[in-house]
Amino acid sequence: xxxxxxxxxxxxxxxxxxxxxxxxxxxxxxxxxxxxxxxxxxxxxxxxxxxxxxxxxxxxxxxxxxxxxxxxxxxxxxxxxxxxxxxxxxxxxxxxxxxxxxxxxxxxxxxxxxxxxxxxxxxxxxxxxxxxxxxxxxxxxxxxxxxxxxxxxxxxxxxxxxxxxxxxxxxxxxxxxxxxxxxxxxxx
Amino acid sequence: xxxxxxxxxxxxxxxxxxxxxxxxxxxxxxxxxxxxxxxxxxxxxxxxxxxxxxxxxxxxxxxxxxxxxxxxxxxxxxxxxxxxxxxxxxxxxxxxxxxxxxxxxxxxxxxxxxxxxxxxxxxxxxxxxxxxxxxxxxxxxxxxxxxxxxxxxxxxxxxxxxxxxxxxxxxxxxxxxxxxxxxxxxxxxxxxxxxxxxxxxxxxxxxxxxxxxxxxxxxxxxxxxxxxxxxxxxxxxxxxxxxxxx
Numbered sequence: 400x401x402x403x404x405x406x407x408x409x410x411x412x413x414x415x416x417x418x419x420x421x422x423x424x425x426x427x428x429x430x431x432x433x434x435x436x437x438x439x440x441x442x443x444x445x446x447x448x449x450x451x452x453x454x455x456x457x458x459x460x461x462x463x464x465x466x467x468x469x470x471x472x473x474x475x476x477x478x479x480x481x482x483x484x485x486x487x488x489x490x491x492x493x494x495x496x497x498x499x500x501x502x503x504x505x506x507x508x509x510x511x512x513x514x515x516x517x518x519x520x521x522x523x524x525x526x527x528x529x530x531x532x533x534x535x536x537x538x539x540x541x542x543x544x545x546x547x548x549x550x551x552x553x554x555x556x557x558x559x560x561x562x563x564x565x566x567x568x569x570x571x572x573x574x575x576x577x578x579x580x581x582x583x584x585x586x587x
Numbered sequence: 588x589x590x591x592x593x594x595x596x597x598x599x600x601x602x603x604x605x606x607x608x609x610x611x612x613x614x615x616x617x618x619x620x621x622x623x624x625x626x627x628x629x630x631x632x633x634x635x636x637x638x639x640x641x642x643x644x645x646x647x648x649x650x651x652x653x654x655x656x657x658x659x660x661x662x663x664x665x666x667x668x669x670x671x672x673x674x675x676x677x678x679x680x681x682x683x684x685x686x687x688x689x690x691x692x693x694x695x696x697x698x699x700x701x702x703x704x705x706x707x708x709x710x711x712x713x714x715x716x717x718x719x720x721x722x723x724x725x726x727x728x729x730x731x732x733x734x735x736x737x738x739x740x741x742x743x744x745x746x747x748x749x750x751x752x753x754x755x756x757x758x759x760x761x762x763x764x765x766x767x768x769x770x771x772x773x774x775x776x777x778x779x780x781x782x783x784x785x786x787x788x789x790x791x792x793x794x795x796x797x798x799x800x801x802x803x804x805x806x807x808x809x810x811x812x813x814x815x816x817x818x819x820x821x822x823x824x825x826x827x828x829x830x831x832x833x
Contacts, residue, residue: 459830466828495797516823536822540830549827555815556808557825564625564807565800583799 418513421520421539424546428457429508429524436500450497454489459540459547463559464488466549467566468577476577484581491584508535519549625810626738633741634802640746644784644791652785666709668786671779672720673699673708677764682723686731691721722816726755730817739806745780747809 435449454460464485465473473481512523520539525532536552550559566580573579627633656664676699683692698713698720705712714720729751730736737750748756766772784791790808798804815821 459828461831462828465831470829498797499793514823519827521822538825538827549830550825552822552825555812555821557811559828560811560825561804561807563826565798565803568800568803587797587799 418515418520421522421541421546422510422513425510425513425522425524425537425539428453429510432500433508447493447497450493450500454493454496457546457548458492459542459549460489460492461485462540462547462549463492466559467563468570468580469567472570472575472577475575480577484577487581487585491587494587520546625806626736627806628738629740630802633739636741636743637747637802637805639743640741643744648781648784651781652788655781655785656788664785668782669702669706669711670708671782672711673702674765674775674779675724676702678725678759678762679721679723681762681764682725682728683721685728686723688723691723694718694721724752724755725758726752726813727816729755730813736813739809747805752813 432453435446435453438449439446441449465481467488468484476484507527509525509527510522511525514521514523518540520537520541522537522539524535524537526535534554537548538550538552539546539548550557552558569580569583570576659667676695680692680695680699683689683695698711698718699708701713701716701718702708702711711720734751736752739747739749740753741747742753745756760766760776766775769775794801794804794808818824
């Protein structure tokens with residue numbers, strides 16, 4: 400009985416320390432993100448670089464990019480093609496976030512709750528705009544030293560799921576050509 | 588009324604016909620299945636209708652919405668939104684009864700009573716006293732009753748839907764206990780439509796900018812939002828990418 404209690408206490412303490420680490424990381428990075436949004440007085444190039452730094456630091460771009468095209472395409476593509484795709488996708492992700500953030504002068508992101516399922520942290524937060532607010536969920540994985548975002552869900556719309564259906568459509572239309580997908584996402 | 592009844596019977600027949608015929612060849616998005624395989628057999632037609640809708644939106648609806656948002660102060664905008672939402676509470680009450688959600692049904696009728704008598708529905712006092720709004724509609728009721736979603740359809744002017752949800756909308760229009768007793772109910776329907784468009788104005792602006800295929804994007808967003816209303820632990824169960832070493 401004693402052993403069971405010790406075991407349960409250890410598991411509880413371990414999971415709460417993990418949740419507190421991810422909460423700290425989230426508070427720090429979301430504040431940095433808000434700072435980037437509010438300090439957009441520089442040139443487009445300078446602002447883009449700030450977003451690029453943020454995305455490279457906090458997003459699991461390779462996992463997202465590869466997840467969007469699926470294993471079949473990955474296995475049928477050369478290292479070089481995948482590398483070009485990864486660069487194009489990272490640029491696409493930065494531009495998307497840049498466009499979305501620039502059209503919203505968001506004032507605050509408040510952490511609401513942290514949940515964990517299958518080693519993935521689900522961080523619930525609330526983002527407030529001038530007039531309204533929205534629920535914002537972040538799916539985050541631990542990568543040894545830090546945490547990386549694998550999906551962002553605004554209200555009920557997941558970035559990963561939405562982009563996956565878009566990318567699948569482009570790939571299907573072009574008979575699985577990664578080159579065609581790269582051309583398409585470079586248009587944004 | 589006879590005409591309405593015919594439409595209703597036809598829709599019920601179509602919906603239940605779907606249960607028996609599509610069940611063995613399920614390609615629709617139901618909780619837990621892949622989002623890549625949304626059943627969309629009339630995609631070319633849907634794409635034309637979507638382009639038509641964006642065209643109409645550009646030349647007529649969007650200017651009205653932008654002007655309204657510019658002129659109307661925030662409390663007015665909120666009040667109008669509350670007013671139209673309140674009109675749907677009797678329908679929500681009926682839907683919740685059909686779903687067996689009696690507590691939510693009482694909550695809806697309670698909200699309607701409080702908000703109508705205190706402000707004609709323009710102020711959501713009920714939420715302030717702990718009676719939060721629960722969203723539902725006849726499409727959800729049909730889904731919970733086991734009716735599959737059927738093909739994805741884009742309806743002129745109205746927008747994305749599927750056969751089940753559209754059937755739900757038509758049933759609502761026919762049985763709505765409130766609007767049925769109001770003369771010129773078409774005006775209420777138009778007002779409600781514009782109000783719904785106002786509520787998603789920012790999202791529509793974003794869809795125009797950040798999508799490589801806006802048709803697919805809108806379809807995906809539509810199904811995700813509907814699934815969120817149907818599935819418990821929806822966020823937790825969304826698919827995630829396989830993890831690669833960064």
